[in-house]
Structures are given as structure tokens and as C-alpha cells.
Amino acid sequence: MTITAELIMIPIPAIGHLPPVIEFSKRLISQTNRLSVTIVLIRTPYAPEIESFSDSLAASCDPDRIKFIRVSGPNIPPLESIKSAHTFFPQFLDSQKNAVREALLADRAKQSGSSVSTVVVGVVADILTTAVVEEVGRELEAPTYLFFPSCGAVLSMLLSFPAEFQPAVAAGDPDGEIFFPGFASHVPHRMLPATILEEEGYAALNEHVGRFREVKGILLNSYEELEAHAVESLVGNSLLPPVFCVGPVLDLKGQGKLGRTSSSIEKIMTWLDDQPRDSVVFMCFGSVGSFSDAQLKEIAIGLELAEDRRFLWVMRESPPKEGFGMPKDYIAYSESALAGRLGEGFLERTEGRGMVCGWVPQAAVLAHEAVGGFVSHCGWNSTLESLWHGVPVLAWPMYGEQQMNAFYLVTELGLAVEMRADYRMEEGKVVKGEEVARKMELLMDGEGEVRRKVKEMSKAARRAVVEGGSSFDAYGGFVDLVMKNKPID
Template sequence: MKFPFESNAGMTSDSDSIPCDTLPSVEISSGPMSPGVFLTEFVKAHTPLVRDAVHELTRANSVRLAGFVVDMFCSPIVDVANEFGVPSYLFFTSSAAFLGFLFHLQFLHDYEGLDFDDFKDSDAELEVPSFVNSVPGKVFPSMMLDKEGGGAEVSLYHTRRFRQVKGIMVNTFVELESHAIQSFSGCKAPPVYPVGPMLNFQVGSGGAQQDANAIMSWLDDQPPSSVVFLCFGSRGSFGVDQIKEIAHGLEHSGHRFLWSLRQPPPKGRMGFPSDYANVKEVLPEGFLHRTAGIGKVIGWAPQVAVLAHPAIGGFVSHCGWNSILESIWYGIPIAAWSMYAEQQINAFQMVKDLGSAVEIKIDYSKDGGYIVGAREIENGLNNLMNMNNDVRKKMKEMQKISRTVMVDGGSSYFSLGQFIEDVSANIPCKQQSET
């Protein structure tokens, strides 16, 4: 199924051996909803179509159905698997630490009366088994603190469904999140299989090829490990005041930079940022002229290709989990500037628990009205580009490990093998009739 506000990038299977069917869209209420609530209702509305598609597939091809693997936002599909009498498995695309966080908070809410409001706009902290350090309420995902908009209940709903699956594949690896993964041995949760890093190395279709060529050509002319790359994900954008502070921070730092600057979608509408028709309108006067020798401001960025380029020396990131894994794969240190979803808690983990990122602002919220100042940004950039800092060394170590875990003898290779064995063992001897 394709979400109405979803980009086209990554909508098809990367492998010709994996068939990909797109279900027709079902219209749902157009009333105001938070993104998390909308996604959940959208998936629920499509469950009959999923049921029909699977029924047709198994009938036409005489395929024996082993089970369902569902995305973390598609947990309503567990009901369809139950109707077919087969097990469900979850593919969790964020960190193991965040998965443990969800399980722990759902347990505290359901069985010990924890009120999420206690952590809203508060300095309160919570001990969470999957984290080394106590987690401050300021980095809790905003969705979990959204009682009025239904976000908190949706988070709890999905987490309860996670407990009903037979196993959970997580896009991580043991050596990166050893503490978090070990924490699952002491909680009542399905088996967890760290099978990452699973990465998509395709450039994607977000921008024109000539734009990508121009970006890579510019990077070719820069010294090794000299360029700061600023990119805030497919939904990352800032208001004009914040853009100006970023520009001043970049200029004062003196570092070479490649800045992916996107225009926010219209206020009040769900959607993806777009490229500016004229970036001069939002940048400080003369900025492009003064930084022409060291910087390049772009729209869409081919993130994977950029991170792979030898000229990149640091990455100012929103700390989406995929971006973190890509940085690790290429050994690029991160300056954490989280924005939405679970990115704040990802940034907290990277900076405080793992020591694998420097901080610009880990508890930033784009809807909070806070402006990160130029001096704060400049300091973060200088820390990031320090060639002798511990974060750079740690990322290089993790890079080496990440290249070994997916091959024969690696931890994720072994974990994936365990998952396949368990799926085979869980295939029903006699499948129930569909109702």
C-alpha cells in the first residue's frame, strides 16, 4: 500500500526475485489527525485488501503460507495472519534500544499506572533497561506525549501488538547495541533477532540525475574528510529564522559544507519538503557569495552517495535510524540534531549511551518554537570536525565491525539464520481455513 503523502523513492523491490504488489488506496476520514494516528487508521482500512490479496496468492499458486512479516506501523495486519492461522513476525526498523523503551513504557502504563504526562515539559528522567543512562522526558517521542491527539494511545496499541508476534527482527547488530539487546533476555517479549545493518544503497528518485552529478562533481574537488554534510531526512525542514542561524554558524565555523536545504510543506498539511525555487530568499544577504569558495547549498541530496564520498568528514543529521546506520557503514561521525518521531531518543542514545555522536541539539522539536543559535551550531561543527575526537575513532571502529556482521560467521548472519530456523519450526502443520 502507498501512503497518500509518501514519496516515490523506494516503492519498488530492489530484487527482481521478490514480487511487489501495490494495493489500491482506501480513503479514510479527512479530519485532522497526527501522522501516527493517520498511518494506523490507514493500515487498518487496508486490512481487508491484504486479506484478499493473500487469499488469492495462496489459492492461485498453491503456496504454503509460513507467516506474515509486518512493518512496525503495520501491526494491525497481525489480525489477518491470525485469520489464516499462521504466525506473525515484526520487522522493527529503528533501534533495539527504542524497541525496549516502547515495551518498558507500555508495561509501566498498563500495569503500574505510569502517566506519560509526568514527562511532558518536564526535567523528569526514567530508568529504562535498554538504555545505559536514565532517559529524560525531553527526548521522549512527541507522539507518546500526545494524549489529546491520540498519539499516546496509538503508541501503546502498536506496542501491545508487538508482544503478540512470534519474533522481532531489528535493523541493528549486536556489537552496536549490546546493552539493549541483552536487556531483552530479562523481559517478557518475543525473541529479538538483530539482523542489520540492512541498507538501501540505491540513490533513489528524489531528485534529477543531473543534480546528483553536479553534487558529486563538486565533492570531487574538495580535500579528503574536509566537508560537513547537513541533511535532515525526507521530512526535515526549518523555518526562515532557524535557516539564518544555521547559515551564520556555518560561515563562522569556516568549514567546507554541503547543505541540503528544503522548503517545509504548507502549514497544517502532511507532506514532504520540497526544493526552494530560490534559496537566496531565505538565506542571509550575501551568504552564497561569501561562502562560494567553501560551500554548496543544494535541495534534494543523494544521501548514501554523499556519505560514501571521501571528501565527507562529518554529518549533521536528524538521527533517523537509517541515517545513523548509513553513517556507521561509511565511518562518518555525526553531529546530532533531532527533529521528530523517535529521533530525539536515537540522538540521546548515540551521544550519551554509545558515545558515537557529538551534540548540537538532541531534544530539539521543530514545533517547539526554540531556535538553535549560530554559536551553538558553530561549536557543534567544530567538535564534529575535530580529527582527533573520540567520536570519530568510535565510528571508524563501528564501520569495520558493520562490514563483517552480515557475512558468514558474523553476528547478524547467525541471527538471521536463527530467525529462518524459527520460522520453519513455527509453520503450522495444518493451516486453518480462512473465514
């Protein structure tokens, strides 16, 4: 019987989390023949579009080296039982633990009569699947690891909260500051993720973070050249597991598809083809980001004030305020459909120099030579994509850890222009059109320091992932650790 080594990945079923996990798996098997990968896709009824999105990603993988197990367990918590958005995924994933465990055990049982048998040498968690992975690892007698999809500075933050930290106190003192080893300067409380400023959310997150310290190794979607200070604070900490910088891990081919036809994408790319080099401001705010009608109108005003600027604006409709849901594309991006949100005649007055649309293949847009600036929510995937393609960012965070990312990019790394680093989608504050126009001009400054630094970091990112680069070498180090911790011979 031939025995091979298998690594199991259990990501969060979310649009921002699936692509880096799957791309990491592809890169891992391309650099070693010592491992195969099984990825567990947990189905969620709350966002059915994620199912087709994950299937489109899975279709791009080599089925002989990367296997997918789809899980849809019973006992899904009803929406009314979920008290806040910050505890949604912990509650949902906790309800799926048994289903994941049983699906993996059933898969193991199938192999009992086969001529080729795999030994599970590790189970890899995403940031919020640690409880599931802990249980599966114990059942399969396999070491556990963590794939951390955000930056090293945020990982350092999560691992170093002082014991005396009180969410309510920090929430009531937004201008107060806190120090984390991964940051060179103190961080204002108002930049902390919203979940950390709520007692229940902070407690739920701490449960997962406590498990981070128990894993045998941490995979960080970043690169040493980008985060020298933060990485040093992690690698130099003997109380933490080994940390491997394996980024940037990106879906550069845009293989995840989300609700747009090929004809509409072709129309967008053809429009970009007709624009001058570095002339277009690309505006996109993530799979969950959306604005109030009042803010949409101010953005439209800003775009009209910046009358020399071309723009491609990805605008999505907010979900209902009651319950949970994802933003979705508008039925039509036309004057009649959007006049109430953008102001009468906006699309007519900006025709030729701008386009308003729904979901786009973001990496392909950022790679286009016409794009000269990116107004972004500062999700880490988007940040890495912008740096890879050398496109400077105007930081307009929305949710999650994005305020921390924005603060980090602007204040510490000098790789972004700030719109409002402490902006939170749920607070409903409105940035005026005049400020939008002014900040866009700063973003598009062709001789600016931010643009120069971003171009340099683009080169560093590409060096990191090729043979001999820091991230390339980290893959080998991780594989060696995995095989050492659970040898198959």
C-alpha cells in the same frame, strides 16, 4: 506440485521504512533458498512521491524471489478527520486493512491452478502495521513477526513503560527522568518521542506495542556489537519473543530515487570529487525534516562563521502549516530564490566552499572520502549509514524517536557530538549561528574520541554482516524459527 515457503512483508508506506524492509528481503533470499518474499506496497494519496520511490526500490529486486503487491484501498480517511500527526499512520493503515487482506487472498487464488504453490509461513509487520498483519495472519493461518526499523534501546523503551506512566505528567515535567532496561542511564522526559507525551498518541502506540509481545519473533535493524546492553535486555527477557539482530540493513546503493535528476546528482558528486579528504560537513535532516526561515538564517550564519569549513547542505522547503504534507525541493537553489531564507549574498560569499541542494543519494555521499562529518536528524537509517561509513554525527533530531536516538548516541554510546538532543522541529526553537559554528568544529576534530569510536564501530558493522558475523548468523536462526513454526512438508 512443487510447494515452496513464502514470507509476506507489510511495511509502512514511508520513505524511512521501505528501504530497510526491501533490503532485508534481498539479504534474506541471498542467504537461503528456502523462502520467497512478497512485499505489500500500500499506496498513499497524501504523499504521491512515495509511489515512485517505492517503485524504484522494487525495480532493484529479483522478480523470481521477491514479488510486490500494490494496494490502494477505498475508505481513505479525509485529512480533516486526522487529529494529529502522531495518529496519522494508525488511522490510515487501519483504513487499508480490508484492501490488503483482499489483495493477498486474490493472490493466493491465482496460485490454485499453478504447478508451483507457495505456503505462507509468516507475515511480517512494521512498527505500525501490526493490526493489518494480525488480521492477515489470522486469515492465512500464518504466524506473525515484527521487523523493528529502529534501535534496540528504543524497542526496549516501548516494551517497558511502567503502568503508572502518564503522558501529561511527563510532558509537564521535562527534566523528570524514567528508567528503561535498554538504557544504562535514566532518560529525561524531554527526550521521549512527542507521540508518547500526548494521551491520544500514547494510547494509539500502545495498541501496536501490545501486539509486539504476541509475535513469534522480532527482527531488529541493529547489531550486537553496537548495542550490547540493549540487546542483552531484550534477548535475556523470557517474557518477550525471540529477538534477531539482523542489521545494519541498508540501501547502500541508493536505489530509492526521490525527485532528483541524474544530472543534478552528478553535479553534486563532481563537486565532492574536487574537495580534500574529510573536509566536507554534510548536512541532511531526513525526508520529513525542515526548518523555519529564522533557523535557516542562523545555520547560514554558522556556516559563514566556520569560514574554513566546506559544506554540502540538503535544504528542503517546509510543507504548508495547514494539513499534512512532505517537505519538497525548492524550485531553484539560487541567490534570488533563497536570499530571503539564508540572508542576502550568502551563496555568493560561500561560493566554492559550499553547496546548497535538494535531495541527494545519502549513502553515496557518506561513502565519499571528502565527507568528514554529518549533521543529522538521527533517523536510525541515517545513523546506521554514518556508522557504516565511519562518519561522525552532529546530532540535531527533528521528530519521531530521533530525540531518543540522539540522547543514546551522545550519552550512552559516545558515537555523536550533540547539537541539541531535545530539539523538536514543531516547537520552532532557534539554535544560534555561533553555536552551530562551534559544534561543527567539535564534529570535525580529526583527533577526537567520537571520531575514533565511529571508525571502530564501522569495522564492527562490516564484520557483523559477513559470513560468521553475528547478524549473518541471525538470518539463519530466523529462517529456522520460521520453518519450525509453520513447516511446509
